[in-house]
Amino acid sequence: MRRLINQRPEILSRLLLAALPFFLAFLAYALASQARLAINPTDKLLPAWSTILDAINRMTFVPDLRSGDYLLLLDTMVSLQRLAIGVGLAMLAGFIIGVLQGLIPYVRATLANFTNVVSMIPALAILPILFITFGLGETAKVVLIFVGIVPFIIRDLAQRVEEIPHEQIIKAQTLGASTWQIIIRIVVPQMLPRLIDSVRLSLGPAWLYLIAAEAIAAESGLGYRIFLMRRYLSMDVILPYVAWITFLAFFLDFLLRGLRRVSFGWMYRGHM
Amino acid sequence: MTRVTVENVWKTYGKQTVLERINFETAPQSFISLVGPSGCGKSTFLRMLLGDEKPSQGRILVDGVPLQAEPSPDRGVVFQKYSVFPHLTALQNVMLGIELGQSPVLGRLFGRKRREARNLSREMLKSVGLEAAENKYPAELSGGMQQRLAIAQALVKRPKLLLLDEPFGALDPGIRAEVHEILLTLWRETGMTIFMVTHDLSEAFKLGTRVIAFDRRKTRPEELEAYGATITFDLPVMRKIAPPPGAVTSPAETEEAMPKVAVAG
Numbered sequence: 001m002r003r004l005i006n007q008r009p010e011i012l013s014r015l016l017l018a019a020l021p022f023f024l025a026f027l028a029y030a031l032a033s034q035a036r037l038a039i040n041p042t043d044k045l046l047p048a049w050s051t052i053l054d055a056i057n058r059m060t061f062v063p064d065l066r067s068g069d070y071l072l073l074l075d076t077m078v079s080l081q082r083l084a085i086g087v088g089l090a091m092l093a094g095f096i097i098g099v100l101q102g103l104i105p106y107v108r109a110t111l112a113n114f115t116n117v118v119s120m121i122p123a124l125a126i127l128p129i130l131f132i133t134f135g136l137g138e139t140a141k142v143v144l145i146f147v148g149i150v151p152f153i154i155r156d157l158a159q160r161v162e163e164i165p166h167e168q169i170i171k172a173q174t175l176g177a178s179t180w181q182i183i184i185r186i187v188v189p190q191m192l193p194r195l196i197d198s199v200r201l202s203l204g205p206a207w208l209y210l211i212a213a214e215a216i217a218a219e220s221g222l223g224y225r226i227f228l229m230r231r232y233l234s235m236d237v238i239l240p241y242v243a244w245i246t247f248l249a250f251f252l253d254f255l256l257r258g259l260r261r262v263s264f265g266w267m268y269r270g271h272m
Numbered sequence: 273m274t275r276v277t278v279e280n281v282w283k284t285y286g287k288q289t290v291l292e293r294i295n296f297e298t299a300p301q302s303f304i305s306l307v308g309p310s311g312c313g314k315s316t317f318l319r320m321l322l323g324d325e326k327p328s329q330g331r332i333l334v335d336g337v338p339l340q341a342e343p344s345p346d347r348g349v350v351f352q353k354y355s356v357f358p359h360l361t362a363l364q365n366v367m368l369g370i371e372l373g374q375s376p377v378l379g380r381l382f383g384r385k386r387r388e389a390r391n392l393s394r395e396m397l398k399s400v401g402l403e404a405a406e407n408k409y410p411a412e413l414s415g416g417m418q419q420r421l422a423i424a425q426a427l428v429k430r431p432k433l434l435l436l437d438e439p440f441g442a443l444d445p446g447i448r449a450e451v452h453e454i455l456l457t458l459w460r461e462t463g464m465t466i467f468m469v470t471h472d473l474s475e476a477f478k479l480g481t482r483v484i485a486f487d488r489r490k491t492r493p494e495e496l497e498a499y500g501a502t503i504t505f506d507l508p509v510m511r512k513i514a515p516p517p518g519a520v521t522s523p524a525e526t527e528e529a530m531p532k533v534a535v536a537g
Contacts (some may be wrong), residue, residue: 168354170322171351172357172368174344174429175369175426176345176372184378266360269411
């Protein structure tokens with residue numbers, strides 16, 4: 001009998017094994033839901049699949065009675081817009097500051113400790129400050145996402161820049177490169193794929209800040225909706241919303257991974 | 273014709289003396305092999321020639337002018353690893369030096385200038401036998417090919433000095449001999465001065481016109497910190513092959529026909 005660490009599943013069993021926990025989770029839900037509904041048919045905690053499908057249908061394809069909006073579409077667009085602006089700005093600022101901090105000793109001496117301290121501030125703790133400063137509109141939410149993830153991106157990028165072998169930077173100088181040329185020809189092209197990695201890791205926290213901000217003060221958005229529905233114990237809406245948010249997060253990650261692979265082929269050559 | 277003068281160079285890090293009293297002068301178009309045990313400071317010395325490190329005392333002159341205190345295009349370099357840029361193809365790696373020189377803002381050339389740079393770079397690639405690999409990324413090249421690429425990339429700037437830090441240490445013996453031939457040919461054609469740090473004595477004598485050994489004269493544990501390594505052997509190499517056209521045998525080297533052998537301790 002070979003050791004457990006040396007036994008590898010074949011393709012088919014790998015797929016089945018991967019599907020197993022999902023299947024078990026659904027099964028557990030179905031059984032629990034059935035048991036509760038058998039005792040109390042009006043139970044709202046674990047709604048039946050049919051109730052959930054009704055809710056999905058209502059939120060997706062039926063215009064809201066009061067506003068006439070398709071709520072799922074509206075919430076999705078609003079939330080994605082906040083996320084895109086917040087993450088986009090953090091990406092831009094984080095990249096520029098991170099590269100400079102990683103490459104230029106004077107910038108590092110000035111900023112490194114500051115970014116380290118700022119990154120320790122729990123962003124949610126300053127949410128009240130943001131609401132007081134920027135009001136309850138879009139700005140505060142976008143700023144929360146920005147403030148929440150930008151220190152991480154800066155630190156991550158700066159560290160990746162410092163990991164560029166010193167030999168490369170020396171070699172570039174012997175080829176006559178100025179600081180600016182080193183940035184645009186050597187550092188930036190090698191750091192763009194790292195930026196994508198960094199943003200992928202930041203997306204989790206970004207969603208967290210988005211939902212937190214929407215839960216506290218908003219008029220639409222995925223986070224707003226699930227916290228609104230909590231008042232009515234509408235698990236039939238909350239559960240599909242959570243699944244939808246999970247899917248969106250997964251899909252964004254998938255897109256970024258694809259972008260990395262398509263745009264930065266050099267990282268994948270010769271390592272097959 | 274480049275002449276390198278090293279005047280009483282010391283290198284210390286805090287209390288630790290790494291190198292002391294290094295003095296020598298090179299003849300034009302020399303190929304100097306620097307040898308010595310690990311930690312004797314030969315790579316530190318090469319980094320000082322490169323401008324990546326500053327001597328703590330003394331100075332290094334190239335053609336009578338003190339070395340610039342940072343790496344510059346008159347000194348090419350090839351390291352054992354990481355000498356080429358992973359995000360550029362072989363051709364782009366060689367073109368980079370030309371592009372950086374001619375385009376300060378974008379670091380890229382377009383149109384006719386780009387074609388000229390590309391043709392010149394293709395010539396360079398051809399001279400190291402990489403013309404078939406111009407569109408490959410470094411990760412797709414073997415170790416020997418990567419080092420040949422690094423040499424081509426450095427030579428496109430026509431440096432006065434080429435500094436090699438154990439460039440062939442990671443190569444198989446067969447590949448190594450191949451790259452040696454290419455390097456010698458290029459050295460004869462360009463007339464530059466080469467400094468090569470190596471662990472391999474046979475390589476040092478095969479390639480070099482002069483072999484300089486660094487070692488510590490004081491090796492008792494309590495002396496290790498206070499005394500650094502210095503030149504313990506300085507041997508000219510007699511060649512069976514004809515000297516390169518235009519090469520001058522320096523008086524300094526002929527005077528030193530008798531090896532100066534120093535006894536350690």
